[in-house]
Amino acid sequence: MDQIAITGGAQLEGEIPISGAKNSAIKLMAASLLSDEPLRLTNMPRLADTRFLGRLLHRLGTEVTESQNGAGPETVLHTPEIVSAFASYDLVRKMRASFNVLGPLIARTGHAKVSLPGGCSIGARPVDLHLKALEALGASIDLHEGYVYAQAPRGLKGAEISFPFVSVGATEHTLLACVLAEGETVISNAACEPEIEDLADCLNAMGAKVCGAGTPTIRVTGVAHLHGATHAVVPDRIEAGTYAMAAGMAGGEVTLTGVRPHHIAILLDKMEEAGVQVTRGNGSCTLKRNGARLRAVDLSTDPYPGFATDLQAQFMALMTLADGESVIRETIFENRFMHAPELSRLGADITVSGGEARVRGVGGLEGAQVMATDLRASVSLVIAGLAARGDTVVNRVYHLDRGFERLEAKLSACGARIRRLSDDEEG
Template sequence: MDRIAITGGAQLNGTIPVSGAKNSAIKLMAASLLTDEPLRLTNMPRLADTRFLGKLLTRLGVQVTESDGPDGQQTLLHAPEITSGFAPYDLVRQMRASFNVLGPLVARSGQAKVSLPGGCTIGARPVDLHLQALEALGAKIDLHEGYVYAQAPRGLKGAEITFPIVSVGATEHAMLAAVLADGVTVIHNAACEPELADLQDCLNAMGAKVEGAGTPTITITGVTRLKGATHAVIPDRIEMGTYAVAAAMAGGEVRLTNARPGLIDALLDKLKEAGAGVEPTADGVIIRRNGHRLDSVDIETAPFPGFATDLQAQFMALMTTAKGESRIRETIFENRFMHAPELMRLGADISVSGGEARVRGVERLEGAEVMATDLRASVSLVIAGLVARGETTVSRIYHLDRGFERLEEKLGACGAQVRRIKGDGEPEL
């Protein structure tokens, strides 16, 4: 099992290019099931999650080809026919988002058998809203022995779908299914994250008729078939925010390129409030800190455009050495403070009560052995290690490999002393 070792104390100075968005790429890959023509995705990240989904799509009949093209890293996906409508547990359990192949399979071929994704370390995240949306579109749903059997032999039908709570995954799933439904589908209380707008742009390039993504109401006029297309994945706002926090933590000056700072305004506002320098550029943003100690700042996670839950752990790491006390409220997922005990192993002063953590800034962190508990928590420990005295070793970094591309290379190019220690093998997720 690989580990990452960080020797703290080096400032970050240089340029970090932001990769394509993981959370968008994996849903765009699922869209390839909707057409018998090739879908070319550019600005594609190379991650464990995209690799896992590629393996599942191949099983279903998609030809998946990765290459370096004139627009950078790209993935060509081509499903001339669906050769299987069965997504087994041993593949779906490795990544929850792979459950979203269910809707496209039913929309195109009329039936599918997909495993329920199982539990999640940061909360239950049930798929009931996904299934309710598909039922509203006319699919017959049966649950048996951990699998979802979905059928719509006469095709899906447009419908009014109202989500009782905002769900990014369920909104994306409903969009993927409704584009081939007969009639008009209106999704109410839809998630507004930018990944939804990216999915809309890709689907429309394929010939779909989708309007309103990025707002609470999405309208989809179904079409009989989709065609192939080329689409560039949006920059990863979580990766962008992570490196912004890392620069503020370590000090120095880092230019983030291929980035859209407007996607993380909530974070950038908090960084400025804490005392970091933030300067938007033509293709990204510059983050500066001249060595002075940051001020404590309170945050509360919220759906977009609020403070992203996927940046909460990173910001907590930043606050561990800030002046004063900060309060961090998590409103999206339960069990998402599991990184706090690991940060405390580095000397952080944190107390957790329910959905709130209090972080009392300390003068200095000390290097130690720590363990990643989920994708975003793993990188928060790397961020803390950038300033901890001595060496910090982070184990179970297969979590990190799911969502951060070439992290050691990107940080190392800016002066961080970070290296990967190869293990004997990688565990299954």
């Protein structure tokens, strides 16, 4: 199993291009099931998760063609017919987002059999809201031996769906199902993330009638069919925020390109509060720190436009070197402080109690062997290693490959001393 080795102490100088958003790309890929015409996705990230979902879609009948041209990476997905409406446990358990093929399969074929997703290291994240929304749209749902058996032989019908709490996954899944439903669907207490807007924009380009995406109330007028389209995947705000904090932690000056600064506005505000110089541009953002000690800043994760839970681990790493004590509250997922013990192995002073972590800044971190526990936790260990004295080795980096494209190359281009160790180099 590969590792990533970092020799800390080098400041970062240069530009980092931001890839298309993983969290958007995988839902856009699922949207290809809704039409028998090709969907061309540009600015597509090349990740373990997108490759895996491509294999699942191929099993269902989708032709997946990847290419690279002057404008960047693109993927064309074409599903002339659904050859199978069955997604097995072996396929779904590896990536939760693959469960979102359920809605499009029901919408297009009237039936589906999809495995319930497996557990998750950062919390249970049940799919009850997904299933209740599909039932509200007229699907008959039966759970048996770990599978969802869904039937809607006469098609889905528009409905009023009000979520008891904000759920990005349930909002996206409902959108994917209801665009082909007869009549109007109103989604209340909908998630407002940029990825929701991106999915709606893509669906509208395919002929759907979605309005209000990005607000708590989304209205969808169902259409009989969707056609092909070309759509550019929104830039990855989590990747952008991660590299912003890497620059803040290691020091130096880094410009992020192909980014939408307003998507990470609250993070940039927090970084300025911590003492990092931030310059927002049109499609770019520059982070600069001249070596001055960071200041401790408190934060609480919240649904968008609040502070993203997917950036919490990275911000905790940043705060390990801040002057004073910061309090970080996690309100979205339980069990999302598993990176704290690993940061402590590098010399961080962190105390976790329930959904709150207190981080007392230390004078410096020391390189060590650490273990990645999930995608965002793994990258927090990488950026901590950039600032640690000596060598840091991050194990189980397959988590990183799920969500970060060419991480070592992007950081190396800015002067980081980082490399991947393959199996035959380990030890």
